[in-house]
Amino acid sequence: MVWLNKSKEVAGSIGCYSSSLSTAELLADECVLSVLEFGRACRATGCARHFSTGLMTLEENSPKEVWYSATPVDYGIERDLYWSANEDMMFVGTWVCEGDYANLRQAISSAYAELIHFIRQRSYQHIVRMWNYFADINLGEEDNERYKQFCLGRHDAFEQCDYLSYPAATAIGHAGGDVLIYLLAAKNTPLFFENPQQLSAYCYPREYGPRSPSFARAACLKGESALLYLSGTASIKGHQSHYEGDFERQWALTWDNILALLASISNDGDTNSQMMMLKIYLRAPRYLSQAVRLMSHRLQGQVDVLYLQGDVCREELLLEIDGVGVWL
Ligand code: 3EB
Numbered sequence: 001m002v003w004l005n006k007s008k009e010v011a012g013s014i015g016c017y018s019s020s021l022s023t024a025e026l027l028a029d030e031c032v033l034s035v036l037e038f039g040r041a042c043r044a045t046g047c048a049r050h051f052s053t054g055l056m057t058l059e060e061n062s063p064k065e066v067w068y069s070a071t072p073v074d075y076g077i078e079r080d081l082y083w084s085a086n087e088d089m090m091f092v093g094t095w096v097c098e099g100d101y102a103n104l105r106q107a108i109s110s111a112y113a114e115l116i117h118f119i120r121q122r123s124y125q126h127i128v129r130m131w132n133y134f135a136d137i138n139l140g141e142e143d144n145e146r147y148k149q150f151c152l153g154r155h156d157a158f159e160q161c162d163y164l165s166y167p168a169a170t171a172i173g174h175a176g177g178d179v180l181i182y183l184l185a186a187k188n189t190p191l192f193f194e195n196p197q198q199l200s201a202y203c204y205p206r207e208y209g210p211r212s213p214s215f216a217r218a219a220c221l222k223g224e225s226a227l228l229y230l231s232g233t234a235s236i237k238g239h240q241s242h243y244e245g246d247f248e249r250q251w252a253l254t255w256d257n258i259l260a261l262l263a264s265i266s267n268d269g270d271t272n273s274q275m276m277m278l279k280i281y282l283r284a285p286r287y288l289s290q291a292v293r294l295m296s297h298r299l300q301g302q303v304d305v306l307y308l309q310g311d312v313c314r315e316e317l318l319l320e321i322d323g324v325g326v327w328l
Helices: 023-028 104-121 146-160 247-265 285-298
Strands: 032-037 050-052 064-068 074-078 081-085 089-096 126-135 168-174 179-186 191-193 218-220 227-233 275-282 304-309 319-326
Touching (some): 023 032, 023 064, 032 081, 032 089, 089 104, 104 146, 126 146, 168 319, 191 247, 247 285, 247 319, 275 285
Parallel strands (some): 168 227
Antiparallel strands (some): 032 064, 074 081, 089 179, 191 218, 227 319
16 A cells, blocks of 8 residues: 555656646546646646646646555545545645735745644644745845745744654745645655755755755655655755856756765665656756756666756756655
8 A cells, every 4th residue: 555656657658747648537547646737827726636836847748747646545625725645645735825824924834734734633644745836936135035934934834833854845936826835744754864965954054044944855755665755956065055157067966966865875876776757947948958968868767857947945046856766
């Protein structure tokens, strides 16, 4: 009853980011936990397992992010929470209309508190992985920058809820619309990992905002498949951004960070072979051809790569990469 991402098994397709099936076909499969679509406005769909993200795709086909369960799932909508679950794990997503709150900080803390309450109530109390997409992530000066306000709201909720094990995460700016937060939570306790080349984000110094970002660099839920969920990774060494304005060097440090993380938690020398799915968030579409060239030189085997336009949480960063691998 282990959860798995059946990316390699989607009929006739190289991966779950490039499924040849339509959303309707995917949703007809009772083992599909969720289908996330790109290139559409970020707002509630009214369908429990179907999400529109607000992130623009940079590719011709319309890639989707599909999460599969090994067994048929239950699903439903409760208030504004869209959920699906099997025996072991739960997927929950929610769109937040910022206009309903005094500010972004309160919108985020309220949504996080609701999510944490919900997963605890249903006994999937451990968040493994979280994704956060919202508009204008770099808007605002100094401590008022929206990413920093987001970090404050998230921290408020984790603190209020006494939630201590920060999940692996991604926070990316989308083109507009509601805030989308989605997560994978489990009944069993995940393992969390940090990157030897990077200061833990929850220890970043004060200059990055009033509250440090609450996330781990990677998470793994041990089971048959032992998937490794990699957090968003960028051109940061220690706590400092490097290679401002230089896409190629930023890409190289980002990739190096990913390999260092994998090497530190793996018993297998060939860290490249561990990647299954990668999402590449680019600050501007003009970086696409460079990104495709750099990635294709490095990737071995069948890695499912999805290129999206997204704003990284520090203005100087031009790309971020997250993904799913296997823990060898
Ligand atoms: C970094 O390493 C880059 O706030 O949830 C990456 C992944 C980043 C997750 C988050 C932020 C987040 O600090 C930014």
